[in-house]
Amino acid sequence: MSLPGSFLLSYYVESFLGSPRPLVDWSGVPTIILVVLALVMAATAMIVRPGDVKRPIRLPGPPALPIIGTRWLFWSRYKLNKLHEAYEDMFRRYGLVFVEVMPGGATLVSIAERGALEAVLRTPSRRPYRPPTEIVQVYRRSRPDRYASTGLVNEQGEKWHHLRRHLTSELTSPQTIQGFIPQLNNICDDFLALLKNCRRSDGTVLGFDHLTNRMGLESVCGLMLGTRLGFLERCMSGRAATLAAVVKAHFRAQRDSYYGAPLWKFAPTTLYKTFVKSEETIHSIVSELMEEARSRTRGSSQDDGMQEIFLKILANPELDMRDKKAAVIDFITAGIETLANSLVFLLYLLSRRPDWQQRIRSELPSCGDLGIEDLVSAPSIKAATNEAFRVLPTVPFLARLLEQPMNIAGHNFPAGTFILAHTVTACKREENFWRAGEYLPERWINVREPHAASLVAPFGRGKRMCPGKRFVEMELHLLVAKIIQQWRVEFDGEIDVQFDFLLSPKSPVSLRLVEW
């Protein structure tokens, strides 16, 4: 079926299903828009050849069609859940700097050339502009009762700066995060106990990714809400399972709104409804959790690192209560999958290096709680983690809008150009790393040139860098240490990676934890 045909069909199917419309009532406007769109596309496709469409920036790139630009590629040639492979293919076809044309004519420049990446990511900026996810913006702006802003992840300029200043100072403070280590030891021990329970006699853990998701939930909620929530108990509550599922749906809906047909902007499509449902479910679960955490902390004399972040956010008079809640939602959704996926990828890559696992084990005490000093005296863990972030990070590219005109790789780009900085593609190139395609943690201990370390940016760069970085690194190091203290990690074959707005392992993942 033709593309306009599919648009219309999906709209009418959804209309017949008759669910309530979350946007204003357009009554009939979608039909008119879609019919006009279909007619214009059909007419222009007959008279304009793809090569005739003018690119606003003269650079190589896929052929652009009228109205939909180069987006047709993601609806035909490439699969959305393999977007990372699609970009690899486009870099092969068009070179390390190429341009896509978005629906409506704006350009999107993808770069994977070292000089270009360094120029974009190192340009100092007080308020870096990361293009917001439009579907989040549209929905949150339609709910002023719940949201005073579009939130830290999606805000820009002064509003972003205000949120960032008031929400992240505790999270990025080394003292606060190091104060969390006793609780993190407990969370890791509970995760290991859960793994033990789920291990078969040969050491296989089926659905390892689901368990890491629960660990992500428990630790990020623990960090943000200041209390343990029981996601690692043997029988997980329905609420935890729901939260894990809706966070996944939330990411997928964002991915589809970005790269799929932009129909949701005109009509309440299934995609928009899925997004709204996931956002609303997350909002109501997080509201409940915040209430519970508040009453538990009121009644407890517990005075440890865990409560600090939550209580300080709650007590901050500079923030609107809606912004406090939105922040907890954003931190939790930003943290769970990223952390869980990173752990799966790291253990998968380590399974190829039993010798490196031995080396890690030899640097650790044989059992017991681990402190910062134990992690510092095990440099092989840091090397293994850095190398996993180089080879298989969960965020494969960073998005920026240029604040000033810039010359990149010999081309002049105006201010406002939308750039996708593909750090992971650059990290896999031989001119940037010695034996770039291999997982070699030793390169982080004995550097072999070329070694463009600045290209490894799993948490982003500059002032918009991930505020969870310090916490995540500590937690990943602790988890790897505790797992390797007990078991050797094995995995058969290659892991199947898909793009769910983040790079994720295709579920379910099974790996083996074998006694030493």
Ligand code: HEM
């Ligand atoms: C392995 C785990 C994680 C990875 C790989 C990761 C990665 C990233 C990346 C690449 C960005 C964009 C940075 C940029 O544009 O320069 C980001 C932003 C962000 N991350 Fe993370 N993240 C992780 C975990 C977390 C956790 C645990 C939290 C919360 C506790 C968190 C909260 C955020 C927030 C709020 C932003 C938006 C910051 C802003 O725009 O100012 N992330 N993260």
